[in-house]
Amino acid sequence: MEIPISPRIVIGLVTCLIIGTLYKRSRKTRLQLPPGPSGNPIWGHLRMVPKDHPEHQFVKWGEVYNSDILYYNVLSRPVIILNSVEVAHTLLDKRGANYADRPRFVVFEVMGWGVTLTFLRWSPRFRLHRKLLQQSFTQSACKPYRPIQQEEARRAAKAMLRKPQDWEILLRQFSTAVVLRIGFGIEIQEVNDPYVQMAIDVEEATGKGGVPGASIVDLIPILRHLPSFVEKISTAFQPLAHARRTKPSIQHLHDAPWEATETFVRSGAATQPSFMRKHFGRYISNEKNGKTNEATIADLKGAAGAISIAGGNTTWSTVIVCILNLMTHPQIQAKVKQEIEKVIGVDEHGNIRRLPDFDDRPQLEYLEYVIREATRWAPLSPLGVPHASLEDDIYNGYHIPRGSVVFANAWAMSRDERYYSSPGEFNPDRYISKPEGGKGEPLPEGPFGFGRRVCPGEHLALAGVYIVLATLLATMDLNCPIHENGERIEPRVTFSNGLSGVPDSFQCVITPTSERARELLLQ
Ligand code: HEM
Numbered sequence: 069m070e071i072p073i074s075p076r077i078v079i080g081l082v083t084c085l086i087i088g089t090l091y092k093r094s095r096k097t098r099l100q101l102p103p104g105p106s107g108n109p110i111w112g113h114l115r116m117v118p119k120d121h122p123e124h125q126f127v128k129w130g131e132v133y134n135s136d137i138l139y140y141n142v143l144s145r146p147v148i149i150l151n152s153v154e155v156a157h158t159l160l161d162k163r164g165a166n167y168a169d170r171p172r173f174v175v176f177e178v179m180g181w182g183v184t185l186t187f188l189r190w191s192p193r194f195r196l197h198r199k200l201l202q203q204s205f206t207q208s209a210c211k212p213y214r215p216i217q218q219e220e221a222r223r224a225a226k227a228m229l230r231k232p233q234d235w236e237i238l239l240r241q242f243s244t245a246v247v248l249r250i251g252f253g254i255e256i257q258e259v260n261d262p263y264v265q266m267a268i269d270v271e272e273a274t275g276k277g278g279v280p281g282a283s284i285v286d287l288i289p290i291l292r293h294l295p296s297f298v299e300k301i302s303t304a305f306q307p308l309a310h311a312r313r314t315k316p317s318i319q320h321l322h323d324a325p326w327e328a329t330e331t332f333v334r335s336g337a338a339t340q341p342s343f344m345r346k347h348f349g350r351y352i353s354n355e356k357n358g359k360t361n362e363a364t365i366a367d368l369k370g371a372a373g374a375i376s377i378a379g380g381n382t383t384w385s386t387v388i389v390c391i392l393n394l395m396t397h398p399q400i401q402a403k404v405k406q407e408i409e410k411v412i413g414v415d416e417h418g419n420i421r422r423l424p425d426f427d428d429r430p431q432l433e434y435l436e437y438v439i440r441e442a443t444r445w446a447p448l449s450p451l452g453v454p455h456a457s458l459e460d461d462i463y464n465g466y467h468i469p470r471g472s473v474v475f476a477n478a479w480a481m482s483r484d485e486r487y488y489s490s491p492g493e494f495n496p497d498r499y500i501s502k503p504e505g506g507k508g509e510p511l512p513e514g515p516f517g518f519g520r521r522v523c524p525g526e527h528l529a530l531a532g533v534y535i536v537l538a539t540l541l542a543t544m545d546l547n548c549p550i551h552e553n554g555e556r557i558e559p560r561v562t563f564s565n566g567l568s569g570v571p572d573s574f575q576c577v578i579t580p581t582s583e584r585a586r587e588l589l590l591q
Pocket residue numbers: 185186187188198201205374375376378379380382383386448449452453454455514515516517518519520521522523524525526528529530
């Protein structure tokens with residue numbers, strides 16, 4: 069709701085609120101805080117933290133202060149940056165109970181993310197949603213969904229035979245189809261499906277919402293009610309204006325799939341395994357038998373929505389990063405193809421005998437390294453989703469005040485030279501053990517977060533990325549476009565800023581490896 073008031077009143081009101089907030093916060097005890105640059109006594113570090121890719125700045129501060137834990141504040145709200153896997157393990161994993169909260173994400177609330185697990189504060193509702201999602205996507209609970217992932221991966225590869233230039237949208241279709249089938253049991257149309265457009269809109273909305281929890285409106289929630297013209301007074305209010313503009317797209321992705329399937333589940337006509345059929349089915353049966361339901365319909369709707377919202381674009385983006393690197397590193401692509409061919413077998417003409425499936429996964433170790441390297445090389449959520457501390461804590465003699473916003477800097481961890489040689493290079497061989505001739509570097513930790521808020525969809529996501537890449541690499545060649553002068557055109561890709569770092573569009577030339585590969589896909 070917007071209140072019709074004049075700009076002068078707005079400026080006066082904002083100033084009073086800021087002074088009030090600062091006064092309240094400045095009364096707290098001052099113990100030794102983790103190191104960091106000194107900030108302005110009023111604004112703190114509000115103006116020092118870059119809006120674009122702050123994770124890079126935090127790496128620099130880590131070097132300047134020679135510390136893997138940093139402190140800064142924004143309007144006296146303490147912010148803690150964790151730049152190493154060790155400190156993230158100690159605080160977020162080992163002392164997980166104290167860091168299970170999230171700060172309030174007011175901008176994301178305005179956008180309509182209120183009932184999505186990712187943004188729920190520590191509460192009975194959070195615990196309920198966490199239980200629902202965590203239990204649904206353990207390694208073994210993901211197995212029944214493998215046929216869906218495999219079918220959609222083959223469908224996408226088959227469609228690329230007809231429209232190779234549409235590879236990017238077809239992969240978007242793949243990841244949207246998988247989460248909608250798993251979340252709701254919905255099958256999407258092959259061409260121009262409205263859900264695919266919804267997924268694109270949601271990505272646009274969240275991608276441009278800035279770093280979650282970091283805007284002035286997140287720090288002073290009442291500012292969310294300010295009228296639209298504040299956007300013109302200061303760029304600090306742009307995230308709020310953006311949230312208001314994009315709210316309908318988030319709401320739509322929550323409501324549309326639920327409404328499309330509710331009647332089917334109620335009538336018992338839903339046959340595919342899905343989160344909704346299982347949990348909403350149970351809800352209906354409890355209702356019929358007079359038993360109490362722990363979750364309300366709003367809870368189930370929010371949890372099912374979280375699967376499609378948190379699971380679609382994330383999986384898609386990871387596949388895209390793999391493709392980008394496979395086409396720009398032909399030697400790596402050739403090595404994965406060789407591995408796949410060895411496992412699925414080739415005939416006397418060198419043609420593959422069958423398409424890969426999930427049973428091949430344990431033997432496709434190098435492909436697994438490629439996927440893990442993509443998550444390290446370009447962590448999807450470079451600063452993760454911030455946690456918040458519930459109580460005061462002490463780490464290495466440093467005070468971490470209660471209510472701190474805690475960012476686990478996955479970007480910094482991915483560039484940690486103590487573990488990764490030439491960390492900016494895409495090099496899956498780094499994970500091959502030393503006895504096997506590799507560097508024996510550790511698989512990345514951080515891209516899926518930490519502790520009690522770690523991504524519950526990790527197994528599902530990695531399985532989806534695996535099957536679509538295995539299928540594509542068994543049947544297709546991925547190449548850079550060639551300039552008319554005969555030179556390869558290597559794309560210069562930039563990544564979006566904010567909650568998730570998604571690569572820009574780029575061209576990739578996709579061609580079937582052989583007639584046999586084409587036949588196998590068409591079968
Ligand atoms: C490659 C793909 C994915 C990546 C890189 C990724 C990454 C992340 C990260 C970094 C977090 C924050 C963790 C933290 O706060 O410490 C997160 C949370 C979450 N992810 Fe994923 N994710 C992916 C796929 C999925 C999928 C497929 C699902 C579907 C089930 C999913 C559902 C969620 C949910 C519901 C949360 C919020 C958890 C909470 O706040 O308790 N994600 N993810």
